[in-house]
Amino acid sequence: MGSDLLSDKIKILRFSNYQKKILEPQSFYEEYDNIQVEKKDLKFSIFNYYFAEKKKFVIFNSMTATLLQLPIKYKSFYKTNLLDSNDAYLINILYKYGFLIRKEGNELQKLRVEMLQERFKTDVLTMVIIPTTACNFGCPYCYEGNIASYKMSDSVQDEIYALVKGISKKIAAFQIMWFGGEPLLALDVIEKLSGKLFVFSEKAKLNYSAGIITNGYLLTRSVAEKLKKFCVNSIQITLDGPREIHDKRRFLLNGRGSYDQILSNICSIIDIYPRITIRVNLDRENIDYIENLLNDLKERGLEKHVSIYFASIHVSCANEKIYDRSRALTIEEYFEGREALFSKMKFFLLTQPNYRLFPKLNAKNCSATKSNNFIIGPEGEFYKCFLDIGNQKAVIGDIFNLKKEMIFGIGNKNQNLCYQYMDFDPTQNSICKTCVFLPLCMGRCPKKILEKNSICLTKKMFFKIIKNESQKL
Ligand code: SF4
Ligand code: SF4
Numbered sequence: 189m190g191s192d193l194l195s196d197k198i199k200i201l202r203f204s205n206y207q208k209k210i211l212e213p214q215s216f217y218e219e220y221d222n223i224q225v226e227k228k229d230l231k232f233s234i235f236n237y238y239f240a241e242k243k244k245f246v247i248f249n250s251m252t253a254t255l256l257q258l259p260i261k262y263k264s265f266y267k268t269n270l271l272d273s274n275d276a277y278l279i280n281i282l283y284k285y286g287f288l289i290r291k292e293g294n295e296l297q298k299l300r301v302e303m304l305q306e307r308f309k310t311d312v313l314t315m316v317i318i319p320t321t322a323c324n325f326g327c328p329y330c331y332e333g334n335i336a337s338y339k340m341s342d343s344v345q346d347e348i349y350a351l352v353k354g355i356s357k358k359i360a361a362f363q364i365m366w367f368g369g370e371p372l373l374a375l376d377v378i379e380k381l382s383g384k385l386f387v388f389s390e391k392a393k394l395n396y397s398a399g400i401i402t403n404g405y406l407l408t409r410s411v412a413e414k415l416k417k418f419c420v421n422s423i424q425i426t427l428d429g430p431r432e433i434h435d436k437r438r439f440l441l442n443g444r445g446s447y448d449q450i451l452s453n454i455c456s457i458i459d460i461y462p463r464i465t466i467r468v469n470l471d472r473e474n475i476d477y478i479e480n481l482l483n484d485l486k487e488r489g490l491e492k493h494v495s496i497y498f499a500s501i502h503v504s505c506a507n508e509k510i511y512d513r514s515r516a517l518t519i520e521e522y523f524e525g526r527e528a529l530f531s532k533m534k535f536f537l538l539t540q541p542n543y544r545l546f547p548k549l550n551a552k553n554c555s556a557t558k559s560n561n562f563i564i565g566p567e568g569e570f571y572k573c574f575l576d577i578g579n580q581k582a583v584i585g586d587i588f589n590l591k592k593e594m595i596f597g598i599g600n601k602n603q604n605l606c607y608q609y610m611d612f613d614p615t616q617n618s619i620c621k622t623c624v625f626l627p628l629c630m631g632r633c634p635k636k637i638l639e640k641n642s643i644c645l646t647k648k649m650f651f652k653i654i655k656n657e658s659q660k661l
Contacts, residue, residue, distance in 0.1 A: 198278075199661050200285065203253040210661070227279050230288040234295055237624040237654065238266060246658045251295060251627045252286035255654065257661055299627055300615040307553050307610070312361040314555070316563040317348070317381070319366065319374035321578065325403050326441050328511040329469065329501045332369065335578030339374050344568040345381045347587040352385060353392075359560075361395035366420065367563075372406040374566075375414065382418035397421060403438065404450040412457040424465040425450060430480035433473065451488065458493045466494045469501050471515045475525045482533050496533070498526050519645040523652065554634055556609040570599055572609045573635050608638055625650040 202209050238247040245263040248255045258278075282288040289295065322337035323330075352362060364385070366378055382398065389396035399422035400415065407425070415423075427450065428434045435445025454464060466485075468478060485494055500522045501511075517525065555561040556572040563571040565578075568587030576582035584606040585599025599606045614620035614631030623629070625647060631637055632646050 197259045198281070199257040200281070201255040201257075201657065201661055202285075203255075203657075225280060225283045225288075227276075229291055230279070230283060231291050231293075232266075233286055233289050235624050235627055236287055237651075239655070241655070241658060244658070246654075247287055248654045248658075249286045250625050250650075251299070253628065254285040254287075255658060255661075256281070256285065256287065257658060296615050296621060300613070303553060303613075303615065303630065307557050308559050310560055311359055312363060312560060313352070313355065313359045314363045314365075314558070314561045315348075316365045316367050316561075316574075318368055318563065318565050318577065319371050319377035319381075320566055321369040322373050323368060323370045323403075324373060324405060324440055325370065325438055325446065326443075327438050329437070329471075331575055332578055335369075337369070338566040340377045340381075340566040340568075342380075344564075344566065344587055345377065345384075347568060348381065348564065349384050349388070351587065351590075353388060356388070356392045356394060359394065361397075362389050363396075364398040366398065366400040366402075368402075369566075370403055370406070371400055372402050372411060375406075375411065378420070379414060379418055382420065386419045399423065403446065404453055405440070405446050407450075407453045407457065409453075409456045409460070412453075412460045416460055422465065423461050424467055425454065426467045426469065427451075427481060428469055429474040429477045430484055433477045434481070437469075437473065451484075454490065454494070455488055458490070462493055464494050466496045468496060468498050470498050470522060470525060471501050471517055473515050475517065475529075478529055479532050482529075498529065519649055520652075523649045527653075527656070553630065554612075556634055557612050559610060572606060575635055609634055612638065619644055623647060 199210065233249055233251060235250045236247050237250065238245065240246070240260060240263050243260045245258045245260050245266070246255065247258070247266070262278075279288065318340070320337065320339040321332065321335050322339065323332070356362075362385070364382075368374075371378060378400075386396055386398075388394075396419065398418070398420045400420050401424045404425035404427075407423070412423075426438065427447070428437045431445065431447040434447040438446055440446060458464075468474075468481070470478070482496075485491060500519070501516055554573075561572070563574065563577060564587065565571065565583075569583045570585040570587070570590065571577055571579075571582055572584055573582070582602070582605060583599075584602050586601065589600045612631065612634035614626060614629075614637075617631060617637065620626055620629075620631045623644070628650065629646055632644075
């Protein structure tokens with residue numbers, strides 16, 4: 189058994205898949221008994237973040253997302269004397285949870301290989317399909333606000349079908365996300381293409397799944413029934429606050445509010461779609477009113493049927509003429525506001541075990557970097573990043589000339605940009621490669637770094653979350 193003194197005082201908190209688990213001392217012993225390591229063979233992980241807090245010394249490892257609280261005296265042992273310590277129990281715990289690693293280990297290299305393995309996997313094909321860039325809303329912060337309206341033609345749909353057919357033998361699963369504009373303005377395209385792709389996937393024994401991101405205004409019961417028939421199994425809708433706030437920001441092109449129609453639609457389809465994702469874009473205008481939205485959802489009996497996620501506004505892409513950029517939150521304000529909202533929405537969290545503010549492991553790649561992830565616009569143009577939609581300079585290929593190459597993620601236009609996304613490597617970036625939070629963050633947004641808008645604000649947020657979780661232990 190390990191040190192009696194230490195075992196009484198040590199605490200371990202593990203984060204995994206948005207859940208956290210406090211390990212009981214008994215389980216430390218069981219695991220300790222199974223590990224055989226020699227301290228001379230060990231060194232500290234480069235992904236340890238440590239700090240002193242009241243009478244505790246806290247270490248967090250971002251490769252394993254584990255937090256360890258020790259008595260304060262271990263502060264002086266860290267890095268200097270700990271490896272000379274005779275406390276085999278502690279050394280084994282530190283090794284078990286990744287705070288200590290084998291001397292020959294190279295964590296940066298390991299992380300890079302894992303990142304690349306995931307990025308260049310070719311067994312799953314993911315397509316975001318934009319059946320139309322038209323929209324019935326005039327949201328001031330929309331980054332697609334100035335894009336011309338196009339609807340996907342039959343010939344583009346035929347080419348998409350031919351593309352999937354052509355590469356079906358090389359993939360095991362096929363995922364679609366319908367996006368816009370407002371995709372429900374082109375329900376006929378979704379119907380036609382879904383039908384063909386689904387029937388083909390069945391025949392080809394491909395694992396097929398589809399979802400839709402919609403503003404929810406046209407999502408009546410009869411539309412929901414159709415979507416279900418087209419095998420669209422997940423729905424995301426945006427609500428930016430209670431009626432008086434939402435309607436100021438998410439209104440129809442004629443200026444009329446949309447809140448009542450959206451809520452009435454959601455209530456009418458919960459037997460067809462019992463769990464709907466609600467996105468809430470936070471800024472200064474709405475952050476203080478979100479509680480009212482949550483109360484309204486609860487009063488309508490929706491707390492068991494919605495899972496809420498918060499997002500910040502892509503302020504650099506919002507139209508300056510109609511969106512006052514000073515409304516945007518700083519990253520710190522955003523995370524603090526989000527944290528405060530979590531504490532007020534316990535009744536929602538009960539129904540959403542998967543949604544918490546813990547450090548998320550394996551945030552290894554943004555979709556723009558992956559070889560088999562594409563966004564297809566209505567004219568058959570391909571993009572890698574959502575924020576590029578409608579920007580002709582960021583088109584990396586077109587459906588009429590892009591087939592076999594696609595499996596490797598390389599377009600037939602603007603290859604430089606395509607390579608830039610796919611070659612984005614935070615393990616080599618001068619700021620990120622020395623960051624203790626790299627495995628959790630992986631550089632956050634390739635586009636921001638590629639556009640040299642790369643000042644890191646995320647690190648501060650990680651510090652806060654981890655200190656906060658430690659205080660709660
Ligand atoms: S963006 Fe910031 S927090 Fe993320 S890995 Fe880079 S330096 Fe670390
Ligand atoms: S590059 Fe940035 S903005 Fe584009 S999809 Fe990735 S994370 Fe999102």
